[in-house]
Amino acid sequence: MNKKIEDTDIDKNYLLDVMASFSKATGLYIEAVNNNGESYFKPNNLERSEFCKFIRSQGKCNEKCKESYRVASLEAGKWEEPYFFRCHAGIVIWAVPIIVRGVSVGSIVCGQVLMWEPDEFFYQELKEFNSDIKEFNTLKEKAMKLEVVSADRIQAVADTLFVVVNYLVKRNICILENKDASRLFMQKIRQELEDRKKSHFHKKDDYNSYLKKERKLLSYIRLGDKVNIKNTILNLLGDLYVKARGDKNIIRLRTIELASLISRAAVDGGLDGEIAMTMMEDFNKEICKVDNIECFFYEIYDIARDFLDKIFVLGDKKHISLLKKARNFIIENYSKPIKIEDVAQYLFISKSHLSRLFRKELDCTVNDYITRVRVEKAVELMKKRELSIKDISNRVGFKSQSYFTKVFKKHIDVNPVVYRNKLF
Incomplete structure (x- = not known):
């Protein structure tokens, strides 16, 4: 399905501001088009080059421009990177794809420049590209005013635009998803309150x-x-x-x-x-x-x-990833007789390195964290009256009920029997 940029939740005004700033900083023309090559929006007061305005005023050239943009936008979306091309009139333009949730919905078109100083060979090509235009001298004069941009600069500009535009799209989607999640949770809160009112x-x-x-x-x-x-x-x-x-x-x-x-x-x-x-x-x-x-x-x-x-916003990303994996491993295996060696082996790191991570980032030892998880899980199981204290002790990874009682009292301030009696 050919999804259009018009059908998305992209913040048009925000993207326009970015495009306007980009155009001012680079001096280049820029506009957004959909995958049909149709112009969607461009910064206010931004004019196409004199060359392009003249071309578009000639016969069916406007439709040719649209077709050039359509093909370029589809190619850019296909390869998910900037696509460089010479338009039907012979000047250099590039299309930067707008990717929304993995689908190309259009492009930011930029350029209307030359990559070399006009010479006789260029003018000859220009005449061939635009053989149906009678006022060639006028076209030639306007071509002489086009900016000449080096290949390196064009690539750098295109890459920068690609990164900025798609970062903004992802940011916009993230904001919208958070708003949707917020609205959904607010609805759940309202429903919960209504249910409580009706339930007496x-x-x-x-x-x-x-x-x-x-x-x-x-x-x-x-x-x-x-x-x-x-x-x-x-x-x-x-x-x-x-x-x-x-x-x-x-x-x-x-x-x-x-x-x-x-x-x-x-x-x-x-x-x-x-x-x-x-x-x-x-x-x-x-x-x-x-x-x-x-x-x-x-x-x-x-x-x-x-x-x-x-x-987990603790600093080094590698450390964050390791800690998350360590915590997940412990939470998934707390009922087994796991030790620090098991966690370190699972992560393919040394025990000393793992210990340093827990000490530095969580301010506890690995064994302290394993014990904390076991006690928290034991508290959850206390409400199941069919389970004895011994059963609970075994289920959360303690071999000895007496040791479980000692650890539980240290963390909860009362022994398991007293705690359970308080629950019922």
């Missing part, structure tokens, strides 16, 4: 069920579990709405309190403390401006998502 949700007025879900959310934050975070936070906010009976002041207070707890959990998960505090300052400023319950809830979801996104 009457439980005890204490916050025990809310706090249990809060602890679960914080556990998912520490483990970087995005899927469960989204689902849990939605359910948690529904509980908060019911418990607060829709009181905005109470919801604002609990929202700020929850954001603070989330920030601490994010730091436990590896987020830099300075970044966390700065983000919380920004959050507190924003939440003070909000006067809508749905917006309160979206703000708390948004900061939780931002915390997760920034947990």
Whole structure:
């Protein structure tokens, strides 16, 4: 299917601003065309060269220009790189493809230049290219005014334009996808609140069920579990709405309190403390401006998502990748008797290097992190009454129930039996 640039969500005004700046910086003509060769938009007050205006005023030359652009745009999209060509009139132009989600939807056409100083051979070619134009001397005069650009400069300009345009397209798509995701989550929040209103949700007025879900959310934050975070936070906010009976002041207070707890959990998960505090300052400023319950809830979801996104913004990309792989390996294998050697072998790095990464970036040892994951998973299993403490101990990778009890108490402050009794 031949998708057109007109059918996309590209921010036309933003792209126009970039094209205008590009034209001013290079002195070159630029316009956007679709894959049919039709002009879509160009910066205001930007005129084609005198040569091109004259050509387009002659007979069917306008249609020939359109056909040149159509072929060039399709070729540029086919190879996904700038396509250089001589138009039907004989001057140099290039098409930079606009790629949206892997599909070419049009091109940015630039040029209207020569790559050499006009000579007799050029004029002879020019006459052959434009044999149907009677006023050749006028055409020749206008050709003499065309800018001469070296091959190296043309390539550099085309490559720069390609990088800039397609970066902007990807950025635009990312922004739109984030907006769509935000709108979708806001709809889910509204639906959750409506469902709670209709369900006559009457439980005890204490916050025990809310706090249990809060602890679960914080556990998912520490483990970087995005899927469960989204689902849990939605359910948690529904509980908060019911418990607060829709009181905005109470919801604002609990929202700020929850954001603070989330920030601490994010730091436990590896987020830099300075970044966390700065983000919380920004959050507190924003939440003070909000006067809508749905917006309160979206703000708390948004900061939780931002915390997760920034947990691995730690510096060296190779280190980030290794840490992500190490964490994923541990989360997928915590029930097995894994050790630091197993994680290092999986990543094909030394134990000492892996230890340094965890110490430097997560401020804990590899074994500390494995234990943290096991305890968090044990907490999740506590609600399953059919499982004994011994069963849970075995499921989360502890061979000894007594050692599991000791570790659990160290992290949760009470032993597993006392903790489970508090749940029911």
